[in-house]
Structures are given as C-alpha cells and as structure tokens.
Amino acid sequence: MVAALSRHLDALLACRACPNVVGLPVTGAVASARVMLVGQAPGPHEADSRRPFAYTAGKRLFTWFRDRLDVSEEQFRERVYIGAVIRCFPGRDPKAGGDRVPDAEEIARCGEHLDREIRLLKPELVIAVGTLASTQLLGISQLKDAVGRMHRAKRAGRSFDVVVLPHPSGRSTWLNKPENAALLDQSLQLIAAHPAWTSVM
Template identity: 45%
Template sequence: MASRSARQTQLDLHVRELWQCRRCPRMIPPPVSGGPILSKVILVGQAPGVKEPVLARPFAWTAGKTLFGWFKQFCGMTEAEVRARIYFAAVCRCFPGKTSAGGDRVPAPDEIRNCSSWMDAEFDLLRPQLVIAVGKLAISQFIEIGKLDAVIGRTFPMRRQRRTFDLIPLPHPSGASPWHRIPPGKALLGDAMRLIA
C-alpha cells in the first residue's frame, strides 16, 4: 500500500485530471469536485446542479444547505468540517442541463458509464470504509432500490474492487421531494444520519 503522502499526490493528480474531463458532449462542463480530500468516507451524489460549477464545489446551493443541516443536526458537524473530512464524489461530475419542464436532467446511461472510471479510481485510491449514497441514482450504483423506505436507515455491507465497506443510503435533500420531511421518511432519515454519526 502506498504511503499517505504518495496517495495524496495521486489523489491531487486524479482531481486535476477530473477537472479537465470533457467525455460527455451533452453534459455542461466543468466537472465539479470537492477537492483532493484523503478520507475513508466517500459521499456520492447524483450530479452537480446549475450553481455548483459556478461555485466550484458539490452541494453548494439549496440541496447542500439541507444536506449540511442534517450533518449539523445529527452529527454535530459544520459544513466546513464535513467538507474537510469527507471525499465528495458523484455518479456524474458535470451538470447534465435542464429538462423541458425545468428540472435538472437525470444523467443518461452512457454518461454514467463514461464517468464511472472516476469513481473506480477514487475507490482504488481512498479504499473507503464508509460510502454515503445520496439519492436514488447514487444508491442504485451500489444496490437495487425500489422504495426509499426499504433502504434508508440501514447499513449495507458491500464489496467493490475486492474491498469491503459499509453503504449508508440517504434520500436526496432536494426541495422538490418532500420524502425526507414527512413520515416515514423523516424518521428514517434520522435513523440513517445516526448510523453515520
């Protein structure tokens, strides 16, 4: 296993290369990264929203305020502490654009495949012990998901690239979905966040 400083150097290079990615013609660059945080915890989101590329960090707007509010309420961690201790990844790293209805477009299967090598490399470099998957698309990269009620509030032992880790799914903190604000979602969210704490 590489030393901590060697892994940090590799991660720095990985993030610099990620910022240059232009694999997906329908995606709107630049890719968004939380930076080269050497951590045993990875948080995986769906894809950046319209504000994240401008602000150059994931979960930088409304959904982020909600997500970091959960960490403050249940784990006692500020946004700065979360960003300093957790590596932020996503199923896709560029903004997918808007749908004709005005919502954020869900990444297409080919875009998910194009972007998967970034997460594969991150798993190889970081060797996480805990993965926090935020939202159905992120959760579905690890486990089959029907209803959120069946997976939120639970820990799933996982194996990827011959390494084991725990997966804790979270609902998406979007204002468009009331799931995390009403029963049973509200209680299950609390259960999930207490597992992280």
C-alpha cells in the same frame, strides 16, 4: 497516495468526455478521507462555483449534519470526500422540469472516475445521497428499502459500508411522511456511530 490522487484530480477536472453535459467537472477532494459521499450530479450553481452542494440542496444536507450530528459544513467539507455519480451538470430537463437525470452512458463513463477514487481512498464508509447513487452503489432504487439501514457494497475491488440518505433537493417530497423522516434519522445515527466517521469527526 497524495501524488496518485493529484494525478486523478488532474484527469477528472480535465475530463470533457460527455458531449451532452453543460458544466465542467465538480468534486470535493479530501486526501486520505475514510468517508466518501456520493451524490447524483452537480446543479447549475455547483457548476458555476465548481463546489459540490453549494446551493439549496447543500444547505439542507449540511443542516442535517449540523443539527443532528453537531458537524459543521466546514468540518464536513474538510473531512469527507464529496463525489457523485456524474461530476458535471447534466443540464435542465425541459419536459420534466428540474435537472436532467444522467443517462446510462454518462453514468458508466463517469463511474470510472468514481472507481479510481475508491481504489485510491479505500473508503470504509460511503454515504450515498439520493436514489441514483443508491441504485449505482447498491442496486436499490427505492428509498424506503435503502434509507435507515447499513448496507455492504463491493466496487472497484473494494468492500465498504454504505448508508443512504434521501436527496436533500427541495423538489423531493419524500421526507414529508413521518415514517420517512424517521428513516433519515436512523441513517444519520448509523453514520454517527460508524467507526470511520467517529475517527474523523
């Protein structure tokens, strides 16, 4: 498996299939991980450092796990395989501001990398971060319908549990509502109680 994962990472990091992305592929690989995280796409800082969740969104994300689940960023990065819907920085969206949302072709193309990881790692729990990851894994695009519940998904011939978190980007105001903050707490509790999580943390 380690050799197969290594071959996969070579292919992923060498991938240049999307002409409109800006950065090079970014991933947070952990061999034999039982828990995967799937985010949306790296931002410019992640593209520069080649490290997922390396800037402000990551700070917020890792603060949730540190403060509520007593898991440090280092522990998280050592034990959870960090992937994304697409692995390269899509570039800025000049009209909407912020990062460009990946298009359907990019999602489909990069989904092949994610499928290979799911086949190789056979994760028991996937943490989907943000609406794009929720939509891709569950077909649920509304955070209020996705966060705070345990879901079951099937992909790449595997079945696994999915817990959704809102995107930790500072641009998101979703968590400003108390009822949504309560849903985040529920998601974190579901992760903390999951057997795959307790076996590695």
